[in-house]
Amino acid sequence: MYKYIRRYSECMEKVRKGGGDNAVLRHTQRNKKLLVWDRLRQLLDGEDFLELSPFAGLGMPYGDVPSAGCITGVGKISGLWCVFIANDATVKGGTAYPITVKKQLRAQDVAIQNHLPCVYLVDSGGGFLPLQAELFPDRNHGGRTFYNEAIMSAMKIPQVAVVCGSCTAGGAYIPTMAEETVMVERIGTIFLGGPPLVKAATGEEVTSEELGGARLHAEVSGCVDHFSAREQEAYECARNIITTLNFELPLEDLSEEQDPLYSSSELHGLAPRDYTHTLDIKLIVSRLTDGSRFQEFKALYGTTLVTGFARIEGHLVGVVANNGELTYEAALKGSHFVQLCDQRGIPLIFLQNTPPYSAVTGTLSQAEINTNRLKAQASMMSAVACASTPKITVVIGGCYGGESYAMCGRSFDPNFLFLWPNARVAAVGPEHSEELSQWAEPEVTLKEKNQMKKRLEEESSAFYSSGRVWDDGVILPKDTRKVSCIMSF
Incomplete structure (x- = not known):
């Protein structure tokens, strides 16, 4: 990091x-x-x-x-x-x-x-x-x-x-x-x-x-x-x-602001190093929310996605955070929670760390699992796209493939999108470059494979993305709490 x-x-x-x-x-x-x-x-x-x-x-x-x-x-x-x-x-x-x-x-x-x-x-x-x-x-x-x-x-x-x-x-x-x-x-x-x-x-x-x-x-x-x-x-x-504008924004009834029980500076040590895994996302949530309090929604179902309510600098928000692959159950849970927040007018914060996996369909049962997951993810995409409540996305690790859409990636029009310096944004991870090059051309040399991997690593970096205004900026992990309360505008 x-x-x-x-x-x-x-x-x-x-x-x-x-x-x-x-x-x-x-x-x-x-x-x-x-x-x-x-x-x-x-x-x-x-x-x-x-x-x-x-x-x-x-x-x-x-x-x-x-x-x-x-x-x-x-x-x-x-x-x-x-x-x-x-x-x-x-x-x-x-x-x-x-x-x-x-x-x-x-x-x-x-x-x-x-x-x-x-x-x-x-x-x-x-x-x-x-x-x-x-x-x-x-x-x-x-x-x-x-x-x-x-x-x-x-x-x-x-x-x-x-x-x-x-x-x-x-x-x-x-x-x-x-x-x-x-x-x-x-x-x-x-x-x-x-x-x-x-x-x-x-x-x-x-x-x-x-x-x-x-x-x-x-x-x-x-x-x-x-x-x-x-x-x-x-x-x-x-x-x-x-x-003289006579332009007043509605005031929100805020609770008293409290600092997290755990220091935000510790987030630097919690940034994912391996984009195929993540630490328990609640370790990160507890360093963002007032008093480190988090009222989890469907805690025992679809555990690879964490959802729940919290306050950040006094503002009530809904948190949707990756804790692994976006499985069928996790996507259904995400759809339900996003619709709930939209119904209540509660802003949403997405903490995105989607794994760079490729869906294997070698067996009939695996194909069925992938199909069900795809349908559930499509439902979550619809819920996110149609939600009228403000949305902010922070990419804390990887932003890979279709899962990034359900987690309110740039094409799903979040109000703001920020990246941690270690973040990566790509259709696939660099480690899958060999699979990509073989699919494109069977007779690919080792040099060409390495060139593809190097290009993917360069073009997926947070700084490459931010240089082209694909996001609203690279932020230090310790500043995540500060930018997460900007929905007060």
Whole structure:
């Protein structure tokens, strides 16, 4: 586990540097702008917020794009939970790559799914044109950002934008489609084409301020609603706007919060080392729940799946946790429990550790067992897919094959999905690579088998997954309790 934690720390250090020392100096000294983390400190109520997908953009085919060039997450602004999307212009000058768009769309999905106000801190040079085919034309490419803005407005989800840098080309639509927009003098600009494009097209020389500065848009075009002379004023203005939204979320009747009897730091030593087995999952549950209390449901039936009720930081939740293979009995039990929580409006937490086995059907009795298990798992998938209660999934070990669907994998649309650093996500485990290669081509060399295994190991890692925004981030095991209570939004 500690090698995964070391890699986690290395990746976190890398993304926190943004575009590097030279880019930071250019951003702060030449352009006189605040760094994205300083902006968020002035916007948010405090440091206690949830960052989403911090490792997005690492290991991409077109090179590393730290944090995908933007910081997204959920935090409190003037006492109200909000989603924030903040461009980091030290990374590639704020240019949007395909992974940037994907991360921004995921943040908007969180706002829509949880009905949370959304605040945009815009400082972007527009799309990275050499990759335009991967970020412009398709359904879930750049234009979806503006579609989502319109849908959110129709749903009465407030949106506020702060223009604190360039806002060029398609990016210009983000602040103009928000309900209220604040713009900072001298550093904020909004235009479809900048001064170089104007000169090339018309021969006219014009400054950025004359073409699309804050005073122009506040006094002449009316594109922005609030003018700020300094950045600090802009974030104070945005906080004041949030106080006028008259947007109250329902309050939950919370019990008094209690710490677990066992320290959450012990979870580091409980992370599965062998993906074909797991420790008793109750050892992990007892380090997440208030007072380590857990009211188990159907404790003696389908014991390879543990289900039950608990409180985490005062919030009542239903826990669905793998304790081995998802057998026929376990899947039936899971279906019943998920439907029960949905009926009662209780949020669900899935702790996923599905074994990478291949179903053997050598005998008629084994084929019957597999068929019954398949039918029961299909019932559980339906229950999970149709449950309207909030769902969060944490992959603590393996996320393999069809069992991951019944346990609310990414394709089953959990509100949030997080991975422990040791987690693996794949159709099969690397140890089954030999079976796969033989099925694909009988005459497979030893070298090809090893290449297949190496590729499976690389592409199933938590960091590979998180770099592509297949999840909402890699978290340390000790932080699982903290992220498990985010359903309070």
